[in-house]
Amino acid sequence: MKNNLVKKQFDARSSEFSRSASWVTDPALLAAHRRAVKGLLPAKGRMLEACCGTGELTGALKRPGLEAHGFDISSGMLRQAARHITYLKHGDAHKMPYADGFFDVVVMRQAMQFLKPSVFLKEAARVLKPGGTLLLSHHVPRSRAEQARLLVIYRLIQPAGVFKDPSKLYLGRDLRAHIARSGLRLKRAISHFSTESITALLKCYPNLPEEQKTAIFKAYLKAGSPGRKAGGIAIKKGELLAVWKWIIFAAQKPA
Numbered sequence: 001m002k003n004n005l006v007k008k009q010f011d012a013r014s015s016e017f018s019r020s021a022s023w024v025t026d027p028a029l030l031a032a033h034r035r036a037v038k039g040l041l042p043a044k045g046r047m048l049e050a051c052c053g054t055g056e057l058t059g060a061l062k063r064p065g066l067e068a069h070g071f072d073i074s075s076g077m078l079r080q081a082a083r084h085i086t087y088l089k090h091g092d093a094h095k096m097p098y099a100d101g102f103f104d105v106v107v108m109r110q111a112m113q114f115l116k117p118s119v120f121l122k123e124a125a126r127v128l129k130p131g132g133t134l135l136l137s138h139h140v141p142r143s144r145a146e147q148a149r150l151l152v153i154y155r156l157i158q159p160a161g162v163f164k165d166p167s168k169l170y171l172g173r174d175l176r177a178h179i180a181r182s183g184l185r186l187k188r189a190i191s192h193f194s195t196e197s198i199t200a201l202l203k204c205y206p207n208l209p210e211e212q213k214t215a216i217f218k219a220y221l222k223a224g225s226p227g228r229k230a231g232g233i234a235i236k237k238g239e240l241l242a243v244w245k246w247i248i249f250a251a252q253k254p255a
């Protein structure tokens with residue numbers, strides 16, 4: 001998906017983004033990120049949030065000694081991120097606008113679907129100091145079967161979008177393999193599950209035709225009983241819910 005389409009999509013969603021889907025500010029999900037880097041963050045140093053969006057992850061991780069930096073390709077998102085992040089830049093994750101070894105910590109949540117993993121990881125390793133930490137997290141299907149179901153659904157949600165390329169719907173093990181190839185050393189991998197309202201999520205896409213929304217609902221419910229159970233798919237008070245799996249990795253650049 002071209003950067004200008006991604007930028008347009010997130011500029012349009014920026015003012016509502018933090019409120020749009022529960023995962024963005026979910027306290028339990030943010031706490032899982034804090035657990036993933038427990039003991040790995042320095043008391044003092046520089047932390048970068050790549051593809052920072054509205055900067056909620058930085059909001060959850062920052063502490064007085066850590067200088068908060070962030071970049072994104074969407075100016076709308078950057079304006080919102082100013083609530084959490086002091087030093088903001090417009091930039092592309094494939095060519096980060098920072099010097100080599102500038103950061104003690106690099107964090108990124110839920111943006112790998114827009115990126116070439118090997119290029120992002122090379123850049124993250126470049127801007128990290130030796131011994132620095134990368135925190136990388138992503139919503140992932142639990143299995144190949146769920147991956148196939150979600151591919152149909154996510155293509156309906158974003159018809160012109162990233163999931164035209166099926167390899168962008170990563171499994172946890174795909175991301176783990178990318179990290180292994182990058183030369184960073186995996187220190188921790190945490191799974192976490194968040195309950196998402198698909199009904200609320202679809203409101204983030206106001207231009208989606210009604211027939212498409214109906215098709216998305218049907219595709220969730222078509223999972224059958226084992227698939228629904230595995231994916232936590234349920235309708236409660238007229239709202240379609242799904243339980244998302246997250247994988248949160250902490251890796252270190254060799255000293």
Ligand SMILES: C[S@@+](CC[C@H](N)C(=O)[O-])C[C@H]1O[C@@H](n2cnc3c(N)ncnc32)[C@H](O)[C@@H]1O
Nearest residue numbers: 010051052053072073074077092093109111114
């Ligand atoms: C789904 S949002 C996640 C925002 C934030 N990481 C979070 O977890 O709250 C994806 C973000 O990645 C940004 N993005 C996508 N491709 C990018 C790229 N090539 N370089 C920088 N930012 C990018 C988008 O503008 C958007 O803000």
